[in-house]
Amino acid sequence: MNKQQLASKIWESANQMRSKIEANEYKDYILGLIFYKYLSDKLVGFASAEGFTDEDLRAVTEDDAEAVDHFRSNLGYFIAHKHLFSTWINQTGDFGVADVREALSAFSRLIHPNHKRLFDGIFKTLETGLSKLGETAAKQTTAISNLLQLIKDIPMYGKQGYDVLGFIYEYLIGMFAANAGKKAGEFYTPHEVSVLMSEVIAHHLKNRETIQIYDSTSGSGSLLLNIGQAIAKQMGDKDSIKYYAQELKENTYNLTRMNLIMRGILPGNIVTRNADTLEDDWPYFDEQDPVNSYNPLYLDAVVSNPPYSQKWDPQYKDADPRYARFGMAPKSKADYAFLLHDLYHLKPNGIMAIVLPHGVLFRGGEEGVIRKQLIENNHLDTIIGLPSNIFFGTGIPTVILLMRQKRERSDVLFVDASKDFARAGKNNKLRACDIKKITDVVIARFTVPGFSRLVPKTELQGEANDYNLNIPRYVDSSEQSESWDLYASMFGGIPLSELDAWADFWTAFPNLRTTLFTLDGTPYAKPKADELAAAVNQHPEVTKFNEDFKRAFDGFKSWLHSELIGKMLSLQVPRQEALICDQLFERLAKVGTVPLIDKYQAYQVLDDHWQPIAVDLEILQTEGFDATRVVDPNFVVRKKDGKDVEVQDGWKGRILPFDLVQLAHHKKELEALHKKEAELAEVVAQLEELLECFNEEDKAKDTFNETGDKFVAATVAKEAKELEADANVTAAFDPESYEAKIIQAAKELAKEKSLKAAIKKDAAALHLKTKATIETLSGKQVIALLESKWLTPLVDELHRLPGLVMSSLAAKLQALVEKYRITYADNARDIQQAEDALVDMLGALHGGEFDLKGITELKTLLAGT
Structure with a gap:
């Protein structure tokens, strides 16, 4: 079972098991136990590396001070053999919820003093919540036992970035957020938004030797981790990144710590605080050594997704250096308080990204004053308008503001990405192509009509705008309403002005329009071909376009074979998609002088195929080439005696699907x-x-x-x-x-x-x-099958893109022809004929005195006399 399948299985089972417990609450139990398993397995792995046998480890108790201190000094904690996760799994009738309580209490007692801030109280939510898993100790034991069995197969270690644990943890957090209603916003930033922010920030910080990043409202820590992973891809050394996190709610703060620890981040690179960001600001210092440990905390990147429009207390904060320069956010809305906090902690060459409600762009009062100061001092770099209904728990439209402490330029880039998304259940979701397009535009600071615009500061300051940053003022992304040409509606013909909407095609194919339409010098054309689609596809210039595409992609499959299959055991999976994308865009640029194929549509094709390829590559790099020849039992859930029972139903290839092998x-x-x-x-x-x-x-x-x-x-x-x-x-x-x-x-x-x-x-x-x-299978046969699974579907779908583009044009042209095919005069004539026929039929009717009077009046109305 690959990591996606395992994560999905765990979620489905956990969601069924939680019964009446709220998703937002149940997540703390399962995620807490996964973290305990991680620590337990890590200790067993360390003990083995240190030469401890199972018997040796079994003999180590709290009374053995020297051995216990050895573990605590290296790991920061100690877990006795009887409290290990593996011991619980192997116990049968002797295990009970009391064992879990005892283990968690012992863990807290045995934390090393140097790691107290990292581990202290980390299991508090789990420990206090055990009683909610059942009304009696027996029911609690059953619930805990079921959870242990559910997560026991999660591997805690992997090579080549095969981060199964991290993937499953992130997956479960996301799924619990999707089911937690309004409470989801308290702990989770949707993965796609995290990735978007991460890519922009990582590009800004590339080539730095050491990096410090900070999330002032860290939630589960997923946003911080995604940014760290994106930066690590650029710099190569993940241990050169230091993470700072602050979170108000204790149970959510514990999620932050667990999430950071389990990703293999060095303990010295994790600094977390459970505090109110607006009330308890850094500077941070150790209470035992406040002078030498003083840290005002200025960082390379600051990110946050704070609670929107939250009330706060601005009283007595006039002297606070975070707000003194710009003013105080109103007590009814703390949005700008969070923004100014983040900006204050930014290094001069750093970058900041914050997610806020759309209202911060145009609301007046104190917020208008702050906004003016930010613009005048050139702190505002980019505004990205996101689709509505993209965050769990709220449907309001949001924006990402990119801020800088010092900038050489004063313009502001506006990006309206509100129309670019896919529907996913009850929410909207940024697709890979949407993220790529936004990222490219932001990094290059492009102006793209209807999508983005670089606006000079003078325009923002001007009387017409007066520091109002509402995106529609600067970027018009509205769709034009359909218009009807009066002459064409009355007399027929195709308005040339409407044909001009496809100017790119007429430029790319100079003779196509005259082949499809008769142009007589008037502003109106007539279709020549009965079958527009056939005429378009058979045109010599379109044929050449298809040939140019094939020529541009000659050798692409061979290149992919060399890059993916030839280097499957050594390539860097996280970086590989970007390398393929560069090659894809380079080849697309060779297809004609006018770009008719949307490169981001092509990128989405790549990303759709890349995800399963990446999973296979991670398995291969973890388990070796022989994993291609592994066949696993295929388990399915069936009803037995009224209960869901997992039973084997045949076999399935770990990497190679049965249907593919059968075809070959x-x-x-x-x-x-x-x-x-x-x-x-x-x-x-x-x-x-x-x-x-x-x-x-x-x-x-x-x-x-x-x-x-x-x-x-x-x-x-x-x-x-x-x-x-x-x-x-x-x-x-x-x-x-x-x-x-x-x-x-x-x-x-x-x-x-x-x-x-x-x-x-x-x-x-x-x-x-x-x-x-x-x-x-022989090695040669495996290679052929991997090519059929990975490369052929991707290349085939890319080669369908030119046909899709031309089919879309033909369909639009046909719709335009149909729009004016029947004129108003035709409709009027048909109506008149129908009315005349009805008058004749009415004349043949018989009835009473009043019926006949009614018929006579209707005939008069229809006759128009």
Whole structure:
């Protein structure tokens, strides 16, 4: 099971197990136990590396001060053998919730003094919440035991960045957030928003030897970690990044610490505080040595997604250096208080990103004063407008503000990304192509019509805007409403002004428009071709466009083979997609002088295919090339005695899918199986057709089920056998008689049964044969299959892009032709003819005195007299 499958399985089971416990609360139990497993497994791994046998470790108790201190000095904590996660799993009837309570209490007692700030109270939420897992100790034990079994298979270590633990932890946090309603915003920034902020910040900080990053409202720590991972991809050494985090709520603060610790970050690179960001600011100092440990905390990057428009107390904060320069945020909305806090802690060459509600761009009063100061002092770098309904728990539109302490330029980049998203359940979601497009525009500071614009400070200061930063003032991303040309509506023809909407195509294909439309010197054209799609696709310039695309991508598959398959065990998975993207964009740039293919659409194709490839690569780099020949049991959940039971249903390749292997190595058997399946489908269709031939009286007989929508096979067979026993009678049956149709049904049912049995037998034989084939594949065969799985679908879909572009143009042109094909005069004529016909029909009607008066009046109205 790969990490995505394992994460999904754990989530589904955990969501069922939580019963009536709120998702926001239940997450603290399962995530806390995963963290305990991590610490427990880490201690076992350290003990093994230090030469401790299982018996040696079993003998170490709290009384053995020297051994315990050895563990505490190196790990920061000690867990006795009886309290290890692995010990709990191996216990049977002796394990109980009391063991967990005792273990958590012992953990707190045995934290090394140097790691007190890192570990102290980290299990408090789990410890105090155990009682909520059941009304009695027995029920609590059952709930805990189920959770332990659920997470026991999570591997805690991996090579080459195969961060299974981190992935699962992040996945569960995201899924719990999606189910936590309004409380989700307290601890989670959607992954896609984190990635967007991370990419921009990582680019700004590249080439630095050491980096300090800070999240002032850290929640689960996921935003901070994503930024750290993006920076690590740029600099290579993840141990050169130091993480600072502050969080108000204790249970959420514990999530931050757990999340950071489990990602393998050095303890000395983790500095966290459980405090109110607005009330208890850094400077941070150790209470035991306040002078020498004083740290005013100025950092390379500051990020945050604070609670939106939260009330706060600005009283007595006039002298606070965070706010003194700019003014005080109103007590009803702390948005600018969080922003100024973050800006204050930024180094002169640092970068800051904060997510805030859209209102901070234009609200007046104290906020208007602060906004003016930020613009005048050139702190505001970029505004990114996000889609509404993108955060869990709130549907309000939000913005990302990128700020700098010192800038050489004074302009501000506005990006309206509010229209670019995909619908995902109840929420909107940024796609990979959306993130890439925004990131590219922000880094390059491009102006893209309808999407982004670089605005000079003088325009922001001007009387027309007066420091109002509402994005629609500067970027018009609204869709033009459909217009109707009056002349074309009355007399027909295609307005050239509407054809001009596809100017890029007419520039790329100079002769295409005159091939498709008759141009007579007037502002209106007429279609020449009845089938526009065929005329477009057959045009020589379009043919050349398709050939240019193929030529630009000549050798792309070979290049991918060399980069992915040739280096599969050594390439850096996190960086590889960016390298392929560069190659993709470079080749797209060669396709014609006018870019008709959206490079971000092509990037989305790449990303969709890259995700499963990356999972395979991580497995290969963790387990080696032989993982391609591994076949695992395929477990499914089935009902047994009213309960969900996990049972094995065949096998599945760890990397190579059975269907792919069958197409390559068992095509003959597969085709024979498909042929029988097609025959079965025909028989089923015959039976359905036959069933419709019986009347309701027939369907009341024993040869049909109670609802009359199915045959009773055994009864049909018995009755048909009896009818066929009398040859003379059978010969006399009318083909449309009940008896003849029952005999026919019996034959089809027998054929259906025979085919089903044969298909089941053949499918089982093919399944086992495929299993054996995978386990004995040669290296050359594996390489061929990996190419079929990874490269062929990606390259094939990219090669479909030119056709999709031209099909889209043809469809739009056809819609334009249809728009003006029937004129107003045509409609008026049809209406008149219909009215005249109705008048004639009304004249033939008879009725009473008042009926006839009504008809006469209607005829007068229709006749228009």
